[in-house]
Structures are given as structure tokens and as C-alpha cells.
Amino acid sequence: MEIANLPDLGPIASELTLAIGGMALLLLGAFRGDGALRLVGYGAVLLFGLAAVLVIGQPNETVLGFHGAIIMDPFAKFMKVLILIGSAVAVIMSLNYLEQEKLDRFEYPVLIVFATLGMLMMVSANDLLALYMGLELQSLALYVVASFNRDSLRSTESGLKYFVLGALASGMLLYGSSLVYGFSGTTNFPSIAEAATGHGMPLGILFGMVFILAGLAFKVSAVPFHMWTPDVYEGAPTPVTAFFAAAPKIAAIALFIRVMMGAFPEAVAQWQQVVVFISIASMVLGAFAAIGQRNIKRLMAYSSIGHMGFALVGLASGTAQGIQGVLIYLSIYLVMNAGVFCCILAMRRAEGMVENIDELAGLSKERPVLAFVFAMFMFSLAGIPPLAGFFAKFYVFVAAIDADLYALSVIGVLSSVVGAFYYLRIVKIMFFDEPAEPFEVPLAREVSIVLTLSSLFTIFFFVHPSTLISLATTAAASLSSGAVAVVGH
Amino acid sequence: MVVAAIAFYIFAGIAVAAAFMVIAARNPVHSVLYLILTFFSAAGLFVLMGAEFLAMILLIVYVGAVAVLFLFVVMMLDVNFASLREGFLQYLPIGALVGFVLFLEMVMVIGTWVIAPETAHLAQSPIPPLGDVTNAEAIGRVMYTQYIYFFQAAGMVLLVAMIGAIVLTLRHREGVQRQSITAQVGRRAEDALEIRKVEPGQGISEL
Numbered sequence: 001m002e003i004a005n006l007p008d009l010g011p012i013a014s015e016l017t018l019a020i021g022g023m024a025l026l027l028l029g030a031f032r033g034d035g036a037l038r039l040v041g042y043g044a045v046l047l048f049g050l051a052a053v054l055v056i057g058q059p060n061e062t063v064l065g066f067h068g069a070i071i072m073d074p075f076a077k078f079m080k081v082l083i084l085i086g087s088a089v090a091v092i093m094s095l096n097y098l099e100q101e102k103l104d105r106f107e108y109p110v111l112i113v114f115a116t117l118g119m120l121m122m123v124s125a126n127d128l129l130a131l132y133m134g135l136e137l138q139s140l141a142l143y144v145v146a147s148f149n150r151d152s153l154r155s156t157e158s159g160l161k162y163f164v165l166g167a168l169a170s171g172m173l174l175y176g177s178s179l180v181y182g183f184s185g186t187t188n189f190p191s192i193a194e195a196a197t198g199h200g201m202p203l204g205i206l207f208g209m210v211f212i213l214a215g216l217a218f219k220v221s222a223v224p225f226h227m228w229t230p231d232v233y234e235g236a237p238t239p240v241t242a243f244f245a246a247a248p249k250i251a252a253i254a255l256f257i258r259v260m261m262g263a264f265p266e267a268v269a270q271w272q273q274v275v276v277f278i279s280i281a282s283m284v285l286g287a288f289a290a291i292g293q294r295n296i297k298r299l300m301a302y303s304s305i306g307h308m309g310f311a312l313v314g315l316a317s318g319t320a321q322g323i324q325g326v327l328i329y330l331s332i333y334l335v336m337n338a339g340v341f342c343c344i345l346a347m348r349r350a351e352g353m354v355e356n357i358d359e360l361a362g363l364s365k366e367r368p369v370l371a372f373v374f375a376m377f378m379f380s381l382a383g384i385p386p387l388a389g390f391f392a393k394f395y396v397f398v399a400a401i402d403a404d405l406y407a408l409s410v411i412g413v414l415s416s417v418v419g420a421f422y423y424l425r426i427v428k429i430m431f432f433d434e435p436a437e438p439f440e441v442p443l444a445r446e447v448s449i450v451l452t453l454s455s456l457f458t459i460f461f462f463v464h465p466s467t468l469i470s471l472a473t474t475a476a477a478s479l480s481s482g483a484v485a486v487v488g489h
Numbered sequence: 490m491v492v493a494a495i496a497f498y499i500f501a502g503i504a505v506a507a508a509f510m511v512i513a514a515r516n517p518v519h520s521v522l523y524l525i526l527t528f529f530s531a532a533g534l535f536v537l538m539g540a541e542f543l544a545m546i547l548l549i550v551y552v553g554a555v556a557v558l559f560l561f562v563v564m565m566l567d568v569n570f571a572s573l574r575e576g577f578l579q580y581l582p583i584g585a586l587v588g589f590v591l592f593l594e595m596v597m598v599i600g601t602w603v604i605a606p607e608t609a610h611l612a613q614s615p616i617p618p619l620g621d622v623t624n625a626e627a628i629g630r631v632m633y634t635q636y637i638y639f640f641q642a643a644g645m646v647l648l649v650a651m652i653g654a655i656v657l658t659l660r661h662r663e664g665v666q667r668q669s670i671t672a673q674v675g676r677r678a679e680d681a682l683e684i685r686k687v688e689p690g691q692g693i694s695e696l
Contacts, residue, residue, distance in 0.1 A: 007637065065633050065638075066635075069638055111652060114648070114649045114652075129636075130638065133639055133643065134642070137649060140649045141653070144653035148656070150615055150656075159657075203602060480650075
């Protein structure tokens with residue numbers, strides 16, 4: 001009788017921390033009862049910090065764990081740190097809101113911790129099973145937080161809609177996975193890549209790959225799988241929307257890159273077509289559909305669809321340079337997004353939150369600092385130099401041009417110009433329209449700290465961009481060492 | 490082997506017939522009962538393949554939990570299924586046409602389907618042969634060793650599902666009187682009773 005050895009837990013140290021810590025916070029909340037939100041919330045932020053330290057402490061090389069089911073490399077490190085930052089910021093931003101809206105139940109931070117656990121598992125997945133487990137853990141927690149305001153019709157509708165469509169996307173992903181497994185005989189990414197080499201890829205694997213692509217495109221809300229995004233963003237409580245727009249998107253893009261580069265490096269020519277299409281469609285729809293929106297959260301939903309399109313431009317190039325561009329894009333997008341949602345959280349009057357963009361009229365007279373910061377984020381999202389958003393777009397488009405994707409780059413830049421219209425309209429409303437009723441409720445202290453930090457980052461990114469760029473270069477190189485040689489036109 | 494073949498055809502036939510009845514039965518409760526019959530037949534097929542562990546799991550999980558849950562839902566929801574079926578015949582021709590086109594397309598795709606020869610060896614069954622170990626043992630060997638990560642992850646998914654169900658549905662209603670055993674046990678006679686001397690004809694002034 002052989003006794004199984006304890007597997008090496010080093011590569012999943014951060015996941016273990018979140019899993020055990022999350023359960024501990026759940027117990028803490030259950031025993032303390034109501035009113036434990038702040039305690040559990042700060043506990044969750046502490047956990048994210050601890051997990052980030054553990055991630056950064058991982059060796060700078062590729063480590064496999066659990067019979068190759070998970071992988072830990074600089075790419076995973078980079079993405080995991082981004083996700084942990086995004087989740088920590090989301091928890092910090094939500095505490096005050098939840099108290100004001102009488103939603104202060106301790107399960108909220110616990111669910112965010114478990115969602116983050118799922119995202120870390122997605123980033124580390126090196127196997128179709130690990131991919132699906134992480135994705136489901138993340139999605140299930142997100143469905144619940146979307147309808148966290150269960151007495152609001154719109155919040156429950158958004159949760160239900162997200163759940164039904166998410167289940168459909170999971171079904172497509174599973175169908176694709178089963179085809180890939182059936183035709184390659186394995187669920188492990190490198191083994192799938194191996195099975196797909198030789199003279200031509202089996203049609204079944206290609207079929208499965210497209211279904212997996214569709215499932216993943218749903219999770220990043222890329223066109224044509226974006227239908228859920230505006231309704232869910234509008235209906236969910238505002239800090240939940242802020243969370244949705246950042247960390248889960250980053251995790252899904254990371255998974256997207258991992259699957260395409262890890263499992264299907266031989267099929268670049270095939271998936272490139274698909275990624276180019278959804279990237280163009282997302283950029284164009286994000287730019288045009290946002291023009292008619294009056295609700296700031298719906299507008300941000302279309303904006304995030306567009307931004308995911310821009311991020312996918314980097315992946316479409318299929319090179320290490322493109323991946324580096326995606327990583328830089330996501331880092332900057334995370335920061336800008338946190339800042340914008342802090343500003344949206346400030347749109348509060350005594351009677352409650354307001355979401356219509358016309359309510360912002362004349363903000364520059366009442367609260368000049370807030371108006372300036374809001375306008376600065378809008379310029380940055382539109383990609384106007386020297387703000388950080390410009391550099392984000394710059395790196396993905398340079399990669400796309402180096403990969404000879406001229407049409408993609410031109411359409412991307414043009415849709416970015418169209419998108420600038422609705423960002424700048426918000427600036428116009430704030431600075432040049434007749435003042436509406438002012439927002440008298442001041443921002444909570446922790447939200448203003450997040451707002452300050454993110455606006456400093458956005459303004460002063462151009463002073464010292466090299467740290468982020470070199471980190472992204474290392475991360476991208478670790479991932480695509482095998483794939484670069486394959487790419488070629 | 491004749492017995493096994495006969496058993497196979499009986500189970501398979503019942504499974505297909507019952508599956509058809511699931512969608513054909515007019516009463517939804519009958520549909521669920523037919524679904525249970527389908528599960529039973531599928532379990533029988535598993536036993537014939539030598540996978541008795543899976544057969545038992547199928548019975549316990551699907552018949553014991555899932556189908557019974559369906560039954561509860563069907564009986565508790567007041568849905569008029571007869572009205573849902575209205576117009577079924579009206580849309581039958583177009584539905585049949587779409588189905589026929591899909592069928593033709595599938596025939597055309599599958600007819601030209603080529604499987605690369607080198608993938609055949611990869612798709613070989615990875616489990617140890619049934620003669621060496623029983624299927625329960627084969628699952629047990631890998632469940633907590635090779636697949637421990639996925640197993641624990643599935644546990645986390647279930648935990649989140651449970652938290653979610655509680656967060657979204659549990660309500661503490663106001664005005665509901667709950668039993669508090671400590672308060673009951675800790676109650677003393679002095680707290681509850683007051684003995685007063687009542688003068689004849691006076692009554693008690695205040696309560």
C-alpha cells in the first residue's frame with residue numbers, strides 16, 4: 001500500500017491563503033453577527049495583501065504543480081498581483097456605500113474573497129479542469145454579489161440575467177472542452193498543444209477551440225457576447241459594478257491568453273481571425289453604442305466593452321510584444337477604472353445615488369477638485385497624452401502594427417476617436433452646463449484615498465513608466481517563449 | 490453473455506422510451522417520474538458495464554436528490570403547462586423544417602470528418618483495466634491524489650453556492666416571536682409572580 005505524498009503546495013500558497021482566510025472570515029462574521037462588515041472587510045483587504053506578498057515571493061521561473069494542472073510563472077504573478085489589487089480596492093470602495101444603502105452584511109467581502117480565489121485559479125490554470133473550476137467559482141460568487149441588493153428589482157434582475165447567460169456561456173465552454181478532450185485525449189494544455197501539432201490540426205480540436213473562445217469572450221464581455229454587460233452594470237450596486245469592470249475582466253483576459261498561447265500555439269492563424277474579429281467588433285460597438293447612453297453606469301459598461309476590444313488587439317497580434325501590450329493595458333485600465341468609479345460613488349445627494357450624466361452639470365463650480373479629477377480620468381480613458389490611458393493604447397497598437405495587422409490598428413484608432421466623443425461630452429457637461437443641484441455628501445475617507453492614488457498614477461505615469469514596462473516584458477516573455485517562434489506571416 | 494445482451498436491450502429500451510415520455514407526458518409530475526425511470530435504466534446500463542460505483546452514485550444523487558427536487562418544484566409552482574403547450578402544432582411544420590436542415594448539415598459535416606491517425610493513441614482509456622482493480626478503487630486512487638486540487642476546488646464552489654443561497658434568501662422578519670431557551674430557563678418565580686394582599690372590597694389600584 002503506497003501512501004500518497006503531500007503535493008507541493010508552494011505554487012498555490014496565495015490560493016490556499018485566500019481559501020482558508022475566506023472561511024475564517026466567514027466564521028468570524030457568523031459569530032459576530034450583523035455589524036461585522038467593516039471588520040470582515042478590512043480582514044479581506046489584509047488577506048489580499050498577504051496573498052499578494054506570497055505571489056511576489058514566488059520564484060521568477062515556470063513552476064508546475066499538481067501533476068501539471070496548475071502553472072506559476074511571471075505572467076501568472078503579474079496577473080495575480082493586478083487581480084489582488086483590483087479586489088482589495090473594490091472592497092475598500094464598497095464599505096461606506098454598503099453601510100449607507102443598508103446592505104451591510106458581512107457576506108459581501110467573503111464572497112469577494114472567494115471570487116478572487118476563483119480568479120487566481122483561472123490565471124494559474126494549465127488544464128481544462130482547473131480552468132473550469134476557477135471560472136465557476138469566480139462566476140458563482142459574482143452572480144450573488146450582482147443581486148446583493150435583493151430588495152431592488154434591478155439588482156435581482158441583473159443577477160438573474162448574469163446567471164442565465166453565464167450558465168449558457170459555461171455550457172458552450174464545456175462543450176468545447178469536451179470536444180478538445182475527445183480529440184486530444186488530454187485536458188492538460190501543453191499536451192493539447194502537442195496533440196494538435198503535426199500535419200494540420202484535427203477538425204474536432206479546432207471546433208472545440210472556437211467554442212472555448214466563445215465561452216471566454218462572454219466572460220470578457222467581448223462583442224458579440226456582450227449583451228449582458230449594460231444591464232448587469234446598471235442593475236448591480238455601484239461598487240459591485242466597479243469590481244466587475246476590473247478584476248474579473250483581468251482574470252478572464254489572462255485565461256484567454258493562457259488558453260490561446262498555452263493550449264493552441266499551433267493554431268495562431270485560426271484563432272487570430274476570431275480574436276481580430278471580436279476585437280474590432282468590441283471597439284466599434286463600445287464606441288458607437290455608448291454615445292446614446294445617459295446613465296453613467298451603462299456608459300461605463302459600453303466603455304469597458306470597448307476597452308476589452310483594445311486589450312484584445314494585443315492578443316490578436318499573437319506576439320510577446322502584443323502580450324506585453326495587453327499587460328500594460330490591463331494595469332492602466334485597472335487604475336483608471338478604480339478612479340472613475342470613485343467619482344461615480346461621489347454622485348450622491350441626500351435622497352440617494354444618482355446615475356444620470358446630466359446630474360453632473362456644473363460640477364466644476366460646486367466641487368472643482370472632483371470635477372478636475374473626473375475630467376482627467378475621462379481624458380485618460382479617451383487615450384489623450386500625456387495621461388496613462390494614452391500609453392495603454394500606444395503599446396497594443398505598436399504591437400499590432402509590428403504584426404502587420406494594419407486594418408485592425410486603423411479601425412482601432414478610429415473607434416478610439418469616436419469613443420473620445422462621449423468621454424469629452426461628460427467633461428463638457430461638468431464644466432460648461434448650467435449647474436444642477438450639487439452633490440453635498442462628501443466622499444468617504446477610504447474612497448478619497450483610492451481616488452487620490454489612482455489620479456496620481458494616471459497623471460504621473462509618463463514620468464516613470466519603465467518599471468511597469470519591464471515587469472510586463474518579463475511576464476510576457478515567460479508565457480510566449482514557445483509561441484513566438486510559431487508566429488509568422 | 491446472452492443474459493447480459495437481453496438485459497442491455499431491456500434497460501436501453503426502457504431508457505429511450507422513458508426519455509421520450511419525459512417530453513411527451515401531459516402532466517409534468519408524470520414527466521419527472523419518467524425521468525426517474527430513465528435514471529434507473531441508465532444506472533442498470535452502468536452496472537452492465539461493470540461501473541457499479543457510478544450506478545449507485547447516479548441513483549443517490551440524481552434520483553435521490555435532483556429528481557426529488559424537480560418534483561417539489563413542479564408541485565409547488567403553479568404553472569399552467571397546458572397553456573404553455575398551446576400553439577405547439579402551429580409551429581410544428583417550421584420547427585420540423587429547421588430540424589431537417591440542421592440534420593442535413595450535420596450529415597454533410599460528419600460525412601467529411603477526418604480524424605488524424607496520431608490522435609487515436611492519445612484517446613486511449615487512461616484508467617487501469619477493470620480486471621486489475623474495481624472501479625471504485627480506480628476512482629479512489631486518483632480522487633485524493635492526482636485530482637485533489639479539483640476536488641477541493643469543487644468543495645469551494647459548493648461553499649459559495651451555499652453562502653449565496655443564504656445571502657439571497659434568508660430574511661430576519663420583524664415581529665416573529667422566537668424561543669429563547671436561556672431566557673426560559675433563567676426565568677425565576679420572582680420575575681413572573683407578584684403576591685399582593687388584597688383588602689376585601691378594594692381591588693388592586695395599579696397593575
